[in-house]
Amino acid sequence: MTRVLGVEGTAWAASAAFYDTETDSFTIETDPYVPESGGIHPREAAEHMQEAIPAVVADVLESMDGPPDAVAFSRGPGLGPCLRICGTAARSLALSFDVPLVGVNHMVAHAEVGRDQSGFTDPVCLNTSGANAHVLALRRGRYRILGETMDTGVGNAIDKFTRHLGWSHPGGPKVERRAKDGEYHDLPYVVKGMDFSFSGIMSAAKDAVDDGVPVEDVCAGLQETIFAMLTEVAERALSLTGTDELVLGGGVGQNERLREMLASMCEQRGADFYAPEPRFLRDNAGMIAVLGA
Numbered sequence: 546m547t548r549v550l551g552v553e554g555t556a557w558a559a560s561a562a563f564y565d566t567e568t569d570s571f572t573i574e575t576d577p578y579v580p581e582s583g584g585i586h587p588r589e590a591a592e593h594m595q596e597a598i599p600a601v602v603a604d605v606l607e608s609m610d611g612p613p614d615a616v617a618f619s620r621g622p623g624l625g626p627c628l629r630i631c632g633t634a635a636r637s638l639a640l641s642f643d644v645p646l647v648g649v650n651h652m653v654a655h656a657e658v659g660r661d662q663s664g665f666t667d668p669v670c671l672n673t674s675g676a677n678a679h680v681l682a683l684r685r686g687r688y689r690i691l692g693e694t695m696d697t698g699v700g701n702a703i704d705k706f707t708r709h710l711g712w713s714h715p716g717g718p719k720v721e722r723r724a725k726d727g728e729y730h731d732l733p734y735v736v737k738g739m740d741f742s743f744s745g746i747m748s749a750a751k752d753a754v755d756d757g758v759p760v761e762d763v764c765a766g767l768q769e770t771i772f773a774m775l776t777e778v779a780e781r782a783l784s785l786t787g788t789d790e791l792v793l794g795g796g797v798g799q800n801e802r803l804r805e806m807l808a809s810m811c812e813q814r815g816a817d818f819y820a821p822e823p824r825f826l827r828d829n830a831g832m833i834a835v836l837g838a
């Protein structure tokens with residue numbers, strides 16, 4: 546039996562979680578940093594961590610009926626000023642409870658939470674985060690990167706497009722909503738081998754709106770193009786590895802259209818597809834606690 550207190554603080558989510566491996570139950574408390582304007586500012590995000598982490602940890606501790614057996618925290622990758630605060634908080638918690646401190650990789654946690662919940666053994670994992678995008682395969686206990694973005698992360702590309710329109714952060718959910726009323730607008734499709742690139746698509750999408758293409762159409766084109774690229778590389782990874790299990794991770798994975806495209810690709814190949822519920826896709830301390838355990 547292991548009861549793990551998880552702390553996440555790599556970028557926008559100040560989050561704490563309690564995970565009990567015996568009952569497989571979670572308590573997750575997250576306080577998001579929402580920039581007043583523009584994107585995530587590292588110093589402002591760190592100031593948010595400083596205020597919010599003690600509060601979310603206190604809430605989670607209150608829900609626990611005893612001390613944890615271990616403290617897990619996201620040790621990176623992430624924004625330096627945020628990581629420092631997250632690490633300091635986790636270290637003092639581990640010292641005060643006199644339990645082991647376990648630093649975990651944030652990106653592996655994005656992949657592992659779905660793998661753990663699906664029960665898959667050697668899946669391909671598609672990570673679709675704000676600052677990242679990559680396709681991984683678990684082989685003999687280690688994740689291997691099969692393909693990744695050559696420039697910006699997938700969520701960041703969408704967020705930068707919406708910032709150009711003056712929409713508030715994060716842009717992903719707003720693009721998803723507007724795309725429902727749009728007709729597909731053609732944008733550059735960039736897959737090179739197993740890697741993808743999003744920055745050219747993002748610029749083309751900005752230009753299209755500036756040239757008067759209806760914003761709903763650009764949103765629809767943006768989603769179809771980017772998600773088709775992710776689906777293509779995920780499919781090639783399944784084919785390359787001979788695996789018939791695909792797991793989704795990362796905040797962009799909350800998008801219903803992306804899940805639909807991946808599910809339909811898997812169905813056509815006879816592969817199993819697992820997408821965790823949204824609270825385990827976006828940054829959260831639950832996935833940190835799972836990997837810590």
Ligand code: AMP
Nearest residue numbers: 674675700715717718795796797800828
């Ligand atoms: P993460 O870094 O994993 O927490 O994911 C955050 C990213 O997910 C941000 O770039 C958001 O814009 C993006 N995101 C959140 N919800 C959606 C959605 N429904 N569709 C597309 N992207 C989304």
Ligand code: MG
Nearest residue numbers: 655674675828
């Ligand atoms: Mg993340």
